[in-house]
Amino acid sequence: MSIKGMLIVISGPSGSGKGTVVNELRKNEMYALSVSMTTRLPRLNEKDSVDYFFRTKEEFLKIREADGFLEHAEFVGNMYGTPKSYVEEKINEGKAVILEIDVIGALQVKKIFNECILIFLIPPTKEILRERLIGRNTEDAIVIERRLKKAEDEITQIDNYDYLIINDKVLNAVNQISCIVSAERLKPKNCKLKVKEFIGGE
Amino acid sequence: MSIKGMLIVISGPSGSGKGTVVNELRKNEMYALSVSMTTRLPRLNEKDSVDYFFRTKEEFLKIREADGFLEHAEFVGNMYGTPKSYVEEKINEGKAVILEIDVIGALQVKKIFNECILIFLIPPTKEILRERLIGRNTEDAIVIERRLKKAEDEITQIDNYDYLIINDKVLNAVNQISCIVSAERLKPKNCKLKVKEFIGGE
Numbered sequence: 001m002s003i004k005g006m007l008i009v010i011s012g013p014s015g016s017g018k019g020t021v022v023n024e025l026r027k028n029e030m031y032a033l034s035v036s037m038t039t040r041l042p043r044l045n046e047k048d049s050v051d052y053f054f055r056t057k058e059e060f061l062k063i064r065e066a067d068g069f070l071e072h073a074e075f076v077g078n079m080y081g082t083p084k085s086y087v088e089e090k091i092n093e094g095k096a097v098i099l100e101i102d103v104i105g106a107l108q109v110k111k112i113f114n115e116c117i118l119i120f121l122i123p124p125t126k127e128i129l130r131e132r133l134i135g136r137n138t139e140d141a142i143v144i145e146r147r148l149k150k151a152e153d154e155i156t157q158i159d160n161y162d163y164l165i166i167n168d169k170v171l172n173a174v175n176q177i178s179c180i181v182s183a184e185r186l187k188p189k190n191c192k193l194k195v196k197e198f199i200g201g202e
Numbered sequence: 203m204s205i206k207g208m209l210i211v212i213s214g215p216s217g218s219g220k221g222t223v224v225n226e227l228r229k230n231e232m233y234a235l236s237v238s239m240t241t242r243l244p245r246l247n248e249k250d251s252v253d254y255f256f257r258t259k260e261e262f263l264k265i266r267e268a269d270g271f272l273e274h275a276e277f278v279g280n281m282y283g284t285p286k287s288y289v290e291e292k293i294n295e296g297k298a299v300i301l302e303i304d305v306i307g308a309l310q311v312k313k314i315f316n317e318c319i320l321i322f323l324i325p326p327t328k329e330i331l332r333e334r335l336i337g338r339n340t341e342d343a344i345v346i347e348r349r350l351k352k353a354e355d356e357i358t359q360i361d362n363y364d365y366l367i368i369n370d371k372v373l374n375a376v377n378q379i380s381c382i383v384s385a386e387r388l389k390p391k392n393c394k395l396k397v398k399e400f401i402g403g404e
Contacts, residue, residue: 120390122400155397163388166396176388183385186365186378188322194368195357198324 004190005091007034007113008181009099009106012121013151015132017167021121022100024174030181032095034087037063040078053083071101071108082109096181103154110160117184118161119177124168126151206392207293209236209315210383211301211308214323215353217334219369223323224302226376232383234297236289239265242280255285273303273310284311298383305356312362319386320363321379326370328353 008031012018025031037053039060048054055063060079064072072081082099090097099109099116106118123129126148133144158164163180167173184190210233214220227233239255241262250256257265262281266274274283284301292299301311301318308320325331328350335346360366365382369375386392 125400152401155400158390158393158397161390163385164390164393164396165388166400176384179381179384180388182378182381183365186367186382188360188363188366191360191366194366195360198327198357198368199354 003030003094004185005094005096006181006184006190007087007091007097007099007109007116008177009101009109009116009118010121010177011101011103011106011118011154011161012167013129013154014147015129015136016121016123016151017132017170017173018100018121020170021167021173021177022098024170025098025177028178030096032090032093032097034082034090034097034099036080037069037083038078038080053086070099070112071105073105084112087113103157107157107160117163117180119163119165119180120155120158120161121165121167121173122151122155124166205232205296206387207296207298208383208386208392209289209293209299209301209311209318210379211303211311211318211320212323212379213303213305213308213320213356213363214369215331215356216349217331217338218323218325218353219334219372219375220302220323222372223369223375223379224300226372227300227379230380232298234292234295234299236284236292236299236301238282239271239285240280240282242282255288272301272314273307275307286314289315305359309359309362319365319382321365321367321382322357322360322363323367323369323375324353324357326368 010018010022022033026033035049035053037055037060039055039057042048042052042054046052057079060081063069063083064081068084069081070084070087072079082101087097087099101109109116110118123132129151130144130148133139133147165173165176212220212224224235228235237251237255239257239262241257241259244250244254244256248254259281262283265271265285266283270286271283272286272289274281284303289299289301303311311318312320325334331353332346332350335341335349341349367375367378
């Protein structure tokens with residue numbers, strides 16, 4: 001395997017458009033989406049090993065005991081986690097594995113898996129973010145203001161991230177992420193094989 | 203100035219094709235070539251401030267005294283150096299300034315200007331490098347073997363570099379360098395203004 005796999009963690013406020021960007025990225029087979037594990041029951045149309053790994057609480061806790069998660073959290077009584085084994089399997093296949101996760105989770109992952117690349121995605125301005133959230137027509141004014149406040153809090157963590165992307169157009173953001181992956185693959189620590197090929201190649 | 207300027211130092215063995223790559227890059231106005239200062243006399247067709255800054259030994263030493271060089275060296279009785287002021291001026295214009303220099307010089311520059319990006323360029327294999335050197339028809343077998351040995355010595359310094367590029371095709375190498383510049387511009391330390399625009403943008 002000469003193409004170096006890696007873990008790309010993408011965070012960004014609600015309304016930053018990260019879902020759209022990730023959907024665009026997954027069309028390219030150089031990427032693989034990380035699949036989370038959960039103890040909640042599957043919804044209609046949700047498939048095991050595709051949308052989530054659906055597991056019992058006992059199974060989940062056993063994996064957690066064995067340090068089998070990159071990060072995990074509880075939400076409304078259900079447990080969610082990113083299984084290390086799946087991410088490692090895809091990295092070994094040479095994929096850029098994408099994990100879409102909030103800032104707290106991202107920093108947890110970075111601690112365990114220092115080689116991962118943290119990308120933060122924001123719209124060009126807070127005003128544009130507000131317009132996008134209003135445009136959704138699904139949340140009231142108080143929730144929107146709370147989300148804007150959270151976005152502003154999260155951006156103070158930007159120095160813990162490796163890259164910041166201004167999501168003005170989806171295609172620009174996608175191209176910038178591809179550039180980041182290409183550049184990361186050119187770092188000497190990811191090129192040991194190429195150096196060997198150079199020296200030994202005669 | 204919203205586009206972040208930077209210094210790109212490119213090294214690589216004789217025969218790595220770095221001259222061709224640099225000539226290709228300079229066609230794009232996002233790049234600027236660093237101009238060296240020298241005490242040697244101009245050759246026919248060489249222009250001051252374009253090919254070199256031609257200066258007297260006294261002028262050169264005065265600048266050296268004032269710490270005005272990123273690196274400097276003496277070669278066959280003449281002095282050569284990279285003036286800080288010119289590089290800084292171009293960086294302030296938002297350019298990616300290219301400095302083509304050997305490993306010793308590159309590491310000197312990195313010490314003084316830690317933010318610079320070090321790129322090492324090699325052909326895919328040593329055998330290809332040998333063929334290129336033989337193909338030039340300008341050097342005898344002993345010189346060629348010496349150059350190959352030097353290339354092998356230099357590659358042991360690769361961990362001090364930020365990126366390694368395998369120059370299989372000039373256009374690939376040029377695209378990879380452009381990707382590196384784009385990715386570097388997305389690092390949070392280079393995005394302070396964008397973060398301000400996001401927060402203050404309403």
